[in-house]
Amino acid sequence: MDRSELIAQIPGLRRYARALTGNAWAADDLVQDTLERACSKWRLWTAGSDLRAWLFTLMHNLFMNQRRSAARQLQAGPAVDVDELAGMLAAPDAGQDQALDLQRCLLRLPEDQRAVLLLVSLEDMSYGQVARVVGVPLGTVMSRLSRARSRLRELMEKPAQFQAATGSAGNVSALRRLP
Numbered sequence: 001m002d003r004s005e006l007i008a009q010i011p012g013l014r015r016y017a018r019a020l021t022g023n024a025w026a027a028d029d030l031v032q033d034t035l036e037r038a039c040s041k042w043r044l045w046t047a048g049s050d051l052r053a054w055l056f057t058l059m060h061n062l063f064m065n066q067r068r069s070a071a072r073q074l075q076a077g078p079a080v081d082v083d084e085l086a087g088m089l090a091a092p093d094a095g096q097d098q099a100l101d102l103q104r105c106l107l108r109l110p111e112d113q114r115a116v117l118l119l120v121s122l123e124d125m126s127y128g129q130v131a132r133v134v135g136v137p138l139g140t141v142m143s144r145l146s147r148a149r150s151r152l153r154e155l156m157e158k159p160a161q162f163q164a165a166t167g168s169a170g171n172v173s174a175l176r177r178l179p
Contacts, residue, residue, distance in 0.1 A: 006038065009055050012123055016056065019118045020063055022107045030066075034059040056123070056133045060115060067111065105155040113148035116141055 013034060017027035037058050038045075045054050106114055112134070119130045120141075131141045 005051055006035070006055075009052055010035075012052065013055060013059060016118060016123055017059060017063075019106065019122055020111075020115065022103060030059060030063060033062050037062060050129065050132075053125070053129045053132050056119065056125070056129075057135070060133050061135075063115075064111070102156070105152055108155055109148055109151055113144045113151065116144040117148035117152070120145055 010031065013031050014027060017030040017034075018024060021027045021030060034055060038055055041058075045051065106118075109117065115134055116130055119125045119133060120127070125133070127138055127141050127145075131138045134141070136144075
């Protein structure tokens with residue numbers, strides 16, 4: 001494995017990790033873990049194959065393992081449905097960065113749908129590459145992408161529809177679409 005090829009993939013890995021985790025520190029940790037795993041398992045990478053897809057596969061698997069581990073640790077605690085708390089999740093004030101609206105909606109998507117959506121739209125991967133990264137059939141990638149786009153559209157429009165129907169959003173400001 002050529003070191004420069006690996007280094008060239010870091011910005012994409014950081015973008016994807018940040019979008020997956022929603023937290024800069026957790027994203028940096030995930031990228032670090034991915035690079036450590038890649039260096040320790042470099043013999044498993046087939047020279048001439050798609051290094052980018054292999055690295056994203058490592059990252060995706062690490063993230064899912066971390067989520068499963070965290071879920072096992074929290075099994076004793078109460079489960080919270082984000083949709084039930086939607087009214088309590090206030091959008092940022094108009095003066096704040098509106099990108100937070102989109103990020104908050106992305107984080108409300110199921111992990112499998114969010115991963116596919118981010119790999120296709122943010123990382124510009126083909127459906128075939130995404131299928132290899134997440135380890136599912138091509139049809140499943142297309143289905144998850146379709147459901148993710150629909151749900152994201154619904155999440156972005158729902159508070160605005162609520163405000164229009166009631167005349168005000170009460171204590172919840174509407175999510176705004178980014179241009």
